Amino acid sequence: MEKITQFTSATTVLEIHDVDTDQIVPARFLTTTTRAGIGKALFADWRFDAQGNKISGFPLNEPGAEDRKILVAGRNFGCGSSREHAPWALHDFGIRAVISTEFADIFRNNSLKNGLLPIIVDKATHAWLLANPGAEVTVDLEACEIRLPNGKKASFPIDGFARHCILEGVDQTGFLLKQADAITQFEKNRSWQP
Amino acid sequence: MGGKSLFEKVWEDHVVVPETANTPAVFYIDLHIIHEVTTPQAFNMLRETGMPVRRPDLVLATMDHSTPTVPVKDFEASLDAVSDPEPAEQIRQMVKNCAEFGIELHSLGDPYCGIVHVIGPEIGATQPGKTIVCGDSHSSTHGAFGAMGFGIGTTEVGHVLATQCLLQRKPKSMAVNITGKLQPGVSAKDIILALIGKIGVDGGTGHVIEYRGETIRALNMEERMTICNMSIEAGARAGMIAPDATTIEFLRGRPKAPKGADWDAAVKRWLSLASDPDATYDLEVDLDVSELEPQVTFGTNPGMVVPISKAIPADSVDATLHKAIRYMQVTPNEPMLGTKVDVVFVGSCTNSRISDLRSVAKILDGRKVADNLRMLIVPGSQSVKKQAEAEGLDKIFKAAGAEWREPGCSMCLGMNSDKLGKGELCVSTSNRNFEGRQGPGGRTVLASPATAAASAIAGVIADPRAYL
Numbered sequence: 028m029e030k031i032t033q034f035t036s037a038t039t040v041l042e043i044h045d046v047d048t049d050q051i052v053p054a055r056f057l058t059t060t061t062r063a064g065i066g067k068a069l070f071a072d073w074r075f076d077a078q079g080n081k082i083s084g085f086p087l088n089e090p091g092a093e094d095r096k097i098l099v100a101g102r103n104f105g106c107g108s109s110r111e112h113a114p115w116a117l118h119d120f121g122i123r124a125v126i127s128t129e130f131a132d133i134f135r136n137n138s139l140k141n142g143l144l145p146i147i148v149d150k151a152t153h154a155w156l157l158a159n160p161g162a163e164v165t166v167d168l169e170a171c172e173i174r175l176p177n178g179k180k181a182s183f184p185i186d187g188f189a190r191h192c193i194l195e196g197v198d199q200t201g202f203l204l205k206q207a208d209a210i211t212q213f214e215k216n217r218s219w220q221p
Numbered sequence: 222m223g224g225k226s227l228f229e230k231v232w233e234d235h236v237v238v239p240e241t242a243n244t245p246a247v248f249y250i251d252l253h254i255i256h257e258v259t260t261p262q263a264f265n266m267l268r269e270t271g272m273p274v275r276r277p278d279l280v281l282a283t284m285d286h287s288t289p290t291v292p293v294k295d296f297e298a299s300l301d302a303v304s305d306p307e308p309a310e311q312i313r314q315m316v317k318n319c320a321e322f323g324i325e326l327h328s329l330g331d332p333y334c335g336i337v338h339v340i341g342p343e344i345g346a347t348q349p350g351k352t353i354v355c356g357d358s359h360s361s362t363h364g365a366f367g368a369m370g371f372g373i374g375t376t377e378v379g380h381v382l383a384t385q386c387l388l389q390r391k392p393k394s395m396a397v398n399i400t401g402k403l404q405p406g407v408s409a410k411d412i413i414l415a416l417i418g419k420i421g422v423d424g425g426t427g428h429v430i431e432y433r434g435e436t437i438r439a440l441n442m443e444e445r446m447t448i449c450n451m452s453i454e455a456g457a458r459a460g461m462i463a464p465d466a467t468t469i470e471f472l473r474g475r476p477k478a479p480k481g482a483d484w485d486a487a488v489k490r491w492l493s494l495a496s497d498p499d500a501t502y503d504l505e506v507d508l509d510v511s512e513l514e515p516q517v518t519f520g521t522n523p524g525m526v527v528p529i530s531k532a533i534p535a536d537s538v539d540a541t542l543h544k545a546i547r548y549m550q551v552t553p554n555e556p557m558l559g560t561k562v563d564v565v566f567v568g569s570c571t572n573s574r575i576s577d578l579r580s581v582a583k584i585l586d587g588r589k590v591a592d593n594l595r596m597l598i599v600p601g602s603q604s605v606k607k608q609a610e611a612e613g614l615d616k617i618f619k620a621a622g623a624e625w626r627e628p629g630c631s632m633c634l635g636m637n638s639d640k641l642g643k644g645e646l647c648v649s650t651s652n653r654n655f656e657g658r659q660g661p662g663g664r665t666v667l668a669s670p671a672t673a674a675a676s677a678i679a680g681v682i683a684d685p686r687a688y689l
Contacts, residue, residue: 042540043540043541043544044540044541045422045423045522045524045541047522047653047655049634049653049655049656049657049658050655050656050657053635053657053661054634054635054636054658055635055636055661057258057259057286057287057636058258058287058305058307058308058310058311058636059307059311060261060262060265060307060310060311060314061261061262061265062262072656072657072661077643077661077662101541102423103422103423103426103456106422106423106456106522107358107453107454107653107655108357108358108372108634108653109259109356109357109358109372109373109374110259110374111259111262111356111374111375111376114374129423129426131423131426131456132392132426132427132456132458133358133372133373133374136373136374136377137374137376137377140374140376140377141376186245186390187242187243187244188243188244188245188388191243199376199380199388200266200376200379200380200383202244202388203247203380203383203384203386203387203388204383204384206237206238206247206384206386207384209237209238209247210237210247210249210275210384210385210386213237213249214249214385219486219487219490221251221252221279221348221351
């Protein structure tokens with residue numbers, strides 16, 4: 028996994044609440060057996076018409092959107108299906124942080140395992156970000172804060188273990204594999220067997 | 222120190238290494254259900270790192286999402302029915318991965334092939350007190366048995382295959398107390414839709430719901446599964462119901478249920494899982510269903526729902542609601558009743574079990590599906606299909622003009638050949654009415670099997686209470 032400590036980027040703003048993972052990656056793109064190139068499926072039905080032409084006015088189709096690393100989204104982003112293709116596609120497109128007031132649990136979990144930061148901010152900061160698309164925002168994972176161009180800062184909560192893994196660029200699987208002895212003991216000592 | 226809830230008991234029974242400020246808990250998984258769509262990358266990870274599957278005996282494998290539901294004679298013919306090479310390759314890889322890693326696969330044509338969340342319970346692998354995961358968000362279904370079931374991503378599928386464990390933080394708890402006797406024509410599906418309407422699609426975020434109360438106790442296991450299934454549509458991590466005599470009777474004699482003395486010990490353990498009388502929850506919600514009407518969705522998430530006779534909301538300056546009303550082409554301030562229907566879909570892990578099919582057959586019996594309306598009835602598994610045919614339900618469906626299909630996820634999610642066309646409106650017994658969920662440009666109205674059947678006959682959204 029790629030290491031992230033801090034970065035600065037202009038934002039793309041998608042002011043819709045309850046964006047579900049069927050929008051982030053429609054199900055017909057889930058037939059792949061790899062992760063390569065999944066960014067092309069990102070918001071496919073909102074980005075492209077039936078002929079494959081870009082739909083103008085959709086924020087991710089704005090000039091320069093592919094260079095922006097921060098997506099500011101409405102509340103409850105990533106609800107619905109557990110498809111990890113959603114964070115894969117956002118990451119493959121170039122997004123490294125999504126900022127909202129709330130994330131769906133499975134999406135948040137999947138994102139943290141793929142170096143995509145789900146950043147929860149207070150309502151006032153969120154409202155400012157929604158009102159200022161393209162703002163240059165700094166995400167500082169070491170300090171657990173974002174810094175706005177108006178000089179204001181907002182801290183964000185993040186699971187300490189996930190933060191450590193992303194700061195170090197290490198996969199969570201390694202930690203789990205080191206628990207093999209404890210798992211064997213647990214299996215042996217249970218009062219019932221599944 | 223207060224008593225423990227069902228969820229807390231199951232949680233504590235599976236902590237291998239407790240969580241600390243810096244590390245999540247190592248949490249043991251008793252049953253891992255896998256399917257063809259969310260596993261190929263996880264098996265590739267195992268292959269690349271040379272790791273075996275730790276407990277192939279705790280994995281239940283089938284194929285359901287991208288598989289065809291048109292009747293065919295054998296497995297190869299099924300693959301031929303998949304016109305697109307990518308899903309066909311995905312299905313072949315599932316066969317190869319299961320063979321290579323020693324996992325028993327209920328492949329197409331197997332008597333236990335079917336939708337992941339239908340076969341787990343019917344084979345008896347879903348049991349009270351178990352932790353059950355699958356790379357599918359509707360894993361919450363298994364909570365109907367007093368298990369803790371939740372959906373995971375593909376990275377976590379890899380974690381469970383390699384270690385039989387997940388890294389987890391303990392979720393919060395929420396009690397939903399449901400009281401009142403349901404009116405005729407109103408079902409478990411209407412209860413869960415009404416609840417999501419009440420608490421919102423993020424009302425359960427971060428929480429494990431326990432459904433309690435006299436109404437829940439009176440439901441059969443299939444109805445309880447419908448309710449727990451849609452916990453995820455309220456954003457909940459899981460939904461659970463305490464095991465009771467109904468649970469025990471459902472599991473008795475199932476192929477993977479314990480036998481003999483083991484059965485007696487298991488029943489004793491299962492019945493001890495119920496929440497202690499003094500258990501507390503982080504959040505409590507009450508719902509009285511005695512006056513509940515059949516529910517239908519009008520928008521593009523399951524929380525945008527109204528009683529069938531009531532008007533949908535006024536249009537709004539809120540971009541999300543405005544976008545939903547525009548996408549669905551519905552009329553603000555008017556009820557959904559009477560809206561023209563193009564397709565009716567009966568199926569999915571929410572409503573494809575035998576009791577669902579019986580309630581559809583009861584309404585279709587001796588009647589005809591409306592002209593120019595297509596109705597698909599897709600059983601949840603081979604066993605459900607066999608049972609329905611033994612009862613003659615397939616004959617009722619075909620006589621009414623409906624299509625009777627092979628088991629699978631089918632039109633629930635638009636990733637196999639069963640899809641809506643652009644602009645088509647479908648009354649669906651599935652769980653998600655997201656934009657394009659059943660096919661690009663398709664419009665989905667979620668409802669109960671009875672409402673779906675009534676609408677199929679009327680050709681417009683219809684109240685099932687007029688067809689009882």
